[in-house]
Amino acid sequence: MTQPTAPVTPLVTPPVTALCGVEIFDGEQCWHDQALVIRDGRIDALMPRDAVPADAAIVELGGGLLAPGFIDVQVNGGGGILFNDAPTVEGIRTMADAHARFGTTALLPTLITDRPAVTDAAIAAVRSALDQGVAGCLGLHLEGPFLAATRKGAHDPALIRAMDAHDVQVLTEAGVAPLVLTVAAETVPPETIRRLVDAGILVSIGHSDTDYDGAMAAFAAGARSVTHLFNAMSPLGHRAPGLVGAALDAGDVWCGLIADGFHVHPAALGIALRAKRGTGRGILVTDAMSTVGVDADSFMLNGRRVRRDAGRLTLDDGTLAGSDLTMIGAVRFMIDQVGVERDVALRMASLYPAQFLGLADQGFGRLVPGGPADIVHLTPAFEVGGVWRGGRWG
Template sequence: MERFALVGADIFDGEIRRSAHALVIAGERIAVLVPEGKLPAGIDRVELGGGLLAPGFIDIQVNGGGGVLFNDAPTVDGIAAICAAHARFGSTALLPTVITDRPDVTFAAIAAATRAVDAGVRGCLGVHVEGPFLSQARKGAHDPSLIRSMTEEDLQALLATTVRPLLLTVAPESVTAARIGRLTAAGIHVSLGHTEADFDTANAAFAAGAGGVTHLFNAMSQFGHRTPGLVGATLANGDVWCGIIADGHHVHPAAIALALRAKTGPGRLMAITDAMPTVGVDDDVFHLGGRRVERRDGRLTLEDGTLAGSDLSMIGAVRYLADTVGVDLDEALRMASLYPAQYLGVDADRGRLADGFRADIVHLDDARDVAGVWIGGVFVG
């Protein structure tokens, strides 16, 4: 088993920072976090020359990257290309996300994710299915002709899946509380999104088992002083976790800051990208279900101006949270690693740099650029 030590950088272990310490890696795992002076004699040392080691980022919503859209390439190779593109920006684990499409595409994507996880494709943690069980009123960039209510046949097909984590975004208008309960009982994470659900309806879905909210503020009923909507229900419910797209286009920084202060715990806000194929490539145009999407000034839109995912990377989200929103950098790093690990229930070996945890690590230089990434102890760039 290959054994080496990462030295010469501060270490943020997911809770606190340590100086003059080293991470000893043995195979896929962190063997021990120790003071540099206590490293075993003769161990291979990787000298980092400053910066910060942090837990690898975990992105629960990734539609594409590296020129690949998961809906167009619901295959193991498509997943591998998306994961490789995002690894360059610090994402050591992600959920490839298939958005509203025909059933054959949706289940091909789930099958591909199952095979990718079984094959050990670096970076593939599971799968996120966003739609088609959404609300027409809050469709966003989803194809309205394919949005529909969940049937018993749909439910049985989802219950028959084996890949976990499986995250499913639904609207309560299209999926009953009873079906939400059956999905969550099978270990599927149900998240509310693309919905006009009011405060009471949202809380009923949470009581049935939905534990998440997809891209807070975007494509959902908003907060009002008499009608708190899904936004209000999310912030008031401590059992609910939610992703947020911190790119400067989807949510105003003041709204992010207010949500952070208002969120009842232990549920937290998590950084997500909602990334599209443009991440990691120079191409400014792609097609989403036959509709043209263009990147301009970091913003992705359909021809009618509707936002269509993002051009965001996880390190970009971390920097935006820290530099623009004013979140402490350590907390921004938790939003990108520890909190999504806790939400998905994989925090027993992800989201921290600690003895026995997976060696999923990002090295940030002093400018907070990604200087190196290890996935399962393997240097990937």
């Protein structure tokens, strides 16, 4: 990540900064010959260069594009840290800092299926990180353990279990928002989904072998997304549409997509985007593991070795185990391999996740006055040239 021109440095953040000399994509449209003004960590205005306040520190970026910082709702690890192994504030900070290098300004640390004590620790850690204002920590995603063993993926089947009354109490009293919870529709009934949703939890259906009707019942109960569409779920068949078919057919359901070329074929990604009905959209997620940002050939997941080979992460039996993907890599893949327009790919990485989380009205996923100054600078070569989180560079 190339540091922008002085006077802004990672250690000194002026109260007013103007980012200039760059195309600006505000999440909806592009602007030219404009400056983006940051004041006290928030977007102040978009204005002509010659109207910038006299007290602003000028940062000449020398071309490229400013866009809303990426928002990743499924991040298992990064910087050598796996959240399951380090459900702590420091673990969260390490993960967020690692992904910031690749344009992600906000993320949900994601805990995959584990023991109740680890889940409790993860909830407490995210609550503390939010209280402390840890840069990049937006909320929490619990992926399991209430999944279908038949669609376990890399989750440890010995730890997958049914949801009981105590689990419901823990989840509804977690005190974390946004909180995304991935469950299998056939193991968590609609009435329980409704109770979770009424408590403010964003229920996502995944690792599920449910049929179309079961999925639609879960969506009717309030579930609003599917976790990594196509992967670890009942497929789309011409007589049995499955969870994939239900997700594409349900208008207000959002679909997480892992765009790394290993989890889903580019053609399938394009077909899904063209087939998706309604206001729900495809949102890019990394499902990233600890390898992002570090040089490591392998790591341990619930006592099992995961190997890294040319960007592919697998258990010894060949099962995909998360990804080595970054958000900028996902955006480039959608543009270069799937043929998605640049601005649409950027929305899939920022605006659409913010809308799914219910945070777009607060300015997340957009560059609008009053919103958080969470910004990524993309160079003319479409590399990450700089990142601002809450107006702070670096």
